Amino acid sequence: MRLGSGTFAACCVVIEVLGVALFLRGFFPAPVCSFSETEHQTESPAPEPSAGAISNWTELPRPLFRKVVIMLIDALRDDFVFGSKGVKFMPYTTYLVEKGSSHSFVAEAKPPTVTMPRIKALMTGGLPGFIDVVRNLNSPALLEDNVITRAKAAGKRIIFYGDETWVKLFPKHFVEYDGTTSFFVSDYTEVDDNVTRHLDKVLKRRDWDVLILHYLGLDHIGHVSGPNSPLVGRKLSEMDSVLMKIHTSLLSEERETLLPNLLVLCGDHGMSEAGGHGASSVEEVNTALILISSAFERKPGDIRHPKYIQQTDLAATLSIGLGLPIPKSSIGSLIFPVVEGKPMREQLRFLHLNTVQLSKLLQENVPSYEKEPGFEQFKVSERLHGNWIRLYLEENNSEVLSNLGSKVRRQYLEALRTLSLSLSRQAAQYDIYSMAVGAVLVLEVLALLLPSLPRALTGKAELDVPLLSPASSLLFYLLLLALAALHVAVCTSTDSPCYLCSLPWLTAGGVLVLVSTLLCAVVSALAELLASGKRLRKNPPQSSSGWSGLDLLISLGTVGHALSLGASSFVEQEHQTWYFLVNTLCLALCHETYRHCFLGHDCARQRCPHAGEEFDWVAVAPQAKSTGPDVWELDRASKHPSPLEALRGPERWMVLVSPWVILTCCRLLRSLNQTGVQWAHRPDLGHWLTSSDHKAELSVLAAVSLIMIFVLVQKRCSLASKVAMAFGLLGIYCYRVAVGNLLFPWQQNNKGISKGITEARFVYVFVLGVLFTGTKDLLKSQIPATDFAVKTVGLWEIHSGFVLLAALLLRPHRLPVLVLGLAIQAVMARFVWTPLRHDAAQVAAMHYWFGQAFFYFQGNSNSIATVDISAGFVGLDAYAEVPAVLLTTLATYTGPVLWASHLLNFLTSEAGSGSALSHACFCYALICSLPVSAYIILVTSLRYHLFIWSVFSPKLLYEGMHLLITAAVCVFFTAMDQTNAKS
Amino acid sequence: MKDTDIKRLLYVHLLCIFSIILSIFIPSFFLENFSVLETHLTWLCICSVSVTAVNLVSYLVVKPNASSKRSSLSYKVTRFLKCCIYFLMSCFSFHVIFVLYGAPLTELALETFLLAVTLSTFTTVPCLCLLGPNFKAWLRVFSRNGVTSIWENSLQITTVSSFVGTWLGAFPIPLDWGRPWQEWPISCTLGATFGYVAGLVTSPLWIYWNRKKLTYKNN
Ligand SMILES: [Zn+2]
C-alpha cells in the first residue's frame, strides 16, 4: 500500500495516541482500598481482646461528641493560622489555639493537592489515585466506604453548605444542602456569603448532628492574586468571625445538653507562593487542622509548634468521635490527644479498633503481611491488651493496672504509626498488562517511523507500507494467535483488576490485531531497510553531505532531551532544557548565517561539485538516506545564486542581527515567568506586573501588546478580517477591564468587577468571524481557477483567528509572550529560514523546539498547579464541561499550537516543493513521538520512584495531552496537504 | 615533515595541560586556604593567566605559521593592540551569551565575567596566536572543510571541545544534589577546563590517527 509520508505520519500518531491512552489507563491505578465492599454494613465491630476472661464489651463504643461541625476552608495553609497572619487576622482562633480547649495540628496532605482528592482523603481516610485530578472537574459519586456514608447509615442527620463537589460526591447523604460552584475563580465574596447566610438559622436548630461548611473564597483569592495579597487578610478575619459565631453557639448549646460538641477547622490543601496548588511543595502540602471541644483539657503553651499529622488521620478520628466504624480503606491513625481524657479502658478500645482496621487493610493489600513490622507489633499489643483486660476485670491493683495500661497504649500507638506508614507507602498496584500493551503500541509506532525516515524525506515523500503483503500474513496470524493465548493466560491468572481484561473481548481483540499488524509492518520495514543497506554497501555513495551541523544539533538535542526526562530534576526544570536548546539553536543559526554571509563563495564552490553526482546517485538508489531535501535544495540553488549574496544594505544587516534579536527576545520572555519548581519563588516580571500596585503599568503593557499583535498579524489578512481583528483586540481589552485585571485611562479605581461575559462573547464573535473568513478563503482556493494567494491568505486568517483567541484566554501579563512569539516567527521566516534555505524537515524541527520553549515561556510547568483553569470559564455563565476543557487546553498549549500553525503557513506560502508539507508533518510526528516513547519506558522503569506521583505522573499527563494535540496538528497538516495535491 | 609537526603540536599541548595542573597545585604553597572549589575565582584568574602565558610563549617559540614577513615594529604593535581588543571583545560577547543563556543579569556578574575570561583564554587566545585578529580566517577554520594545517585542525578541536565542555557543564546545575560545585558558574568553568584538556589530549592523537587521510590545501 502506498501512502504519502504525511498521511503515514498522521496515522502513526493517531495509533500512538491510542497506545498512550491505554498506558495511562493502566498506569493510573485504582487506589489502595478494601475489596470487601459489599459486606461492610453487616460486619460487627472487633470485640475487645481478652486473655482467658471474657469481656462484656462487644458493641461499638458510644460517640464522644453529640454534634460535629466541620469548617473546611479551601487552601488554608498552616501559616495562615499558626503564623504571623493568623495572629494578626484570626485573633479568636489564635486565642482558642493558645488558651482554649483545643488541639491544633499541621495536617500534611498528599499530592495531588487538588480539592476533590483531598475531600476524599479527609472523608475516607484513604489515598485517592492520581487520576482523580483528571476527574476533578466532573466528580462522580464516592463509592468507597467513608465517614459520611457511615454516619448516614447510623441515622445521623448531616447538613452541608459550600463547594458543590461535596454534593456530587455524596449525592443523597445530606438532609439539607446548598452547593456553590467553584468555577468562577475571580469571585471570592459571593461564594462565601452563600455559605454564611445559612448559618444563623442552622445554628439555632437542634435537628442535625453533623454540619459541614466548605469555604472557597480563600482558594479563589490565592488563584487570582496569590497568598500575599491584602485580600487574604480580610478573608481570614471573615473566617475568624464565622468560627467565633459557630463556637459560641455550640458552647451555649452545650450548657443545656451537657454533652460536648466538636468543632473542626481544617484546610483541604495549602497554597503555593504563586497562589496555585496541585503539586507537592511544602506550602501546598501543609494545612492547618484545629479540633475544638469542651471535652479537651485547656492546655496553654506549645501552640507555636503544632504537631505534624497526616490529613488521612481525620477520618478515623471523626469515626471514633461519632461512634461509627472506621472506614475500611482508611489508612490513617486515630489522633490520640482527642481521646486522651477518657478512661484507660476506652482509650485502649479505640486504639484496638483502629489497629484491627488497619491490619485488615494490610492483609488485603500486602500478600506477605505477616512479615510486616506493623503487623507483628499489632499482634504483640493485642496480646498485652488481653492481659490488661484480664487484670482489669479481676480488679487488680490500680497502679499496676495504669502502668501496664500506659505500656499497652504506647505499644498500640507504635503499631498504629508503623501500620499507617507502611500502608501509605504501599504503592497502588499498576495494571502492568495494560501498560505493557500500550507501551508496545507506542514503541511499535516509533519503530515504524524511525526506519522510514530516509524514505519519507525523499522528493516524492511516498512510502510503501507493507500491510497487505502475503509474506507477512503467516507471521501475522502466528503473532495474533500467540497474543491471544497470552491474553487469555494473563486474564485468567491474575486476580488484580486489569483494564484490558475487563474490556469486551471484541475490543480487546481489536487491540491485539493492531499490535500484531504493527509488529508485522515493523518487521518488514526493518527487513527492507537491511536489504537497501546491503544494496548501498555494494555501490557506496559519498554521504558527507548527509548531515549538516544543524541536523546533528537537532537530532542530538531531541535525543538528549528525551533521555533527560529520566531525572526528576530535569522533569521539574524541563523549561531550562528547552531554553538551553533553543538558545543553542539560535547560536548555531547565527554561525551558519555568518558563514554564508562572509564565506558565501567558498560554500557555494564546495557544494556545487556534489550536485551532479548526487543526481546520479538518486537514480541508482531512490530510497537512499536523506537525499530528498538536498535534491530539493540544490534544485533551487542551481536556479538562482545564494540569496545572501544578493542581499545588500539594511537587509543584509537584518540577517546578521536577527539571531541576536531572537536571543534577546527569548531572554526577556524567560524573565517574565519564573516557572518550574526550584526557582519558582524568585521574583519575576510577571509577579511584579500582577501585583495590585502596578495595574497602570500592566494596562499600558497589555495595550501595547494588543496593538503589536494587530500590527504583526494584519499584514497578510484580508480587509474584513483586519477589521474583525481590530474589534476583537479592543474587546479583549474591555474584557480584561471588566474582569478587573486592567484599567481604562479615565478610570482610577476599579469598582464593579463583573464576570465580563458580554465582552468575552463579543470577542468570541470576532474570533469566529475571522476563522469563518479563513475557512471561506480555503474553500475558495479549492476551485481550480483561483489564485494561489487566496489559500495563503485563508491559512493566515485561521492562524490569526487562533492568535485572537489566545490573546483572549491568556492572562494580560502573558500577552508579551504572544507578541514576541509572533515577532520571532516573522523575523525567523524573513531573515533566517528563507535566506538560508533550510529544508522543510529542519524548519519543522525548529518550529517544534520553539513551540516547546513557548509552552514554558507562557508560564506553564510540569506540575498540575500551573494550569490556568480560569481560562476555561472566559465568557461562560455556568460550568459547561466541553467548552471549558477545550478552552483550558487551548490556553495551556497556546505555544505549541501557535508554532505549528505558523509552520503550516510558512511552508504553504513558500511552496517550494509539493512535498514540503508532508516532510514537515512526518518530522513533526517523529520528533514528538520520540520523547513520548522514551518517557513511557522511563516511567515504567521508575514506577517505584519516590517522586513518581509528584513529579513524573503530572508530566505523563502533559505528554499525553501534547501527543493528542500533535495528532490533531498532523491530521490538519495532512488535510491541507491533500487539498494541495488536488488543487 | 608531518610527523615532526605532530610531535611539536603534542609538546605544546602537553605544556598547556601541565600549566593547568600547576595552576591547581602551585598556588596552595603561596596562598592560604587555596582550593579550586572554595577560592574558585582566584583559581580562575591564575589558570587563565598561566594558560595565556604558555600559549603565547609556545607559539612564539614554535611559530607554526611562519608567514608574517612584514615585521616592522608599528605593525607588531598595532597587531598586538588589535589582539587585545579582540580578546576583550570576546570576553564581553561571551558574557552576553551567558546572560542570554539565562545567567543572572545583575547578581554574580563578576563570576559570569570570569567564566567568560576563562573561556576566552581557552578559545580566543589560541585563535589570536595562530590566526591573528582576522575574523574571516576564524570563520573559515570553524566551518566544514576549512582547515589548512594541523595547527588549525587542532585549534578547531580544542576550541570546539572547550565550548562543548562549557555547554555540558551547565547540565548539573538544575539537579537537586546540593553539591557545592553545582553553583553557578563552577560547573561550567570545570566543564570548560575539562573540555579544553580533553581537546588538547585528543587533537594530536586524532591527527596522528588520521594523518593518511588528512590533506590540506597548502601541503
Ligand atoms: Zn481546594
Ligand SMILES: [Zn+2]
Ligand atoms: Zn484551588
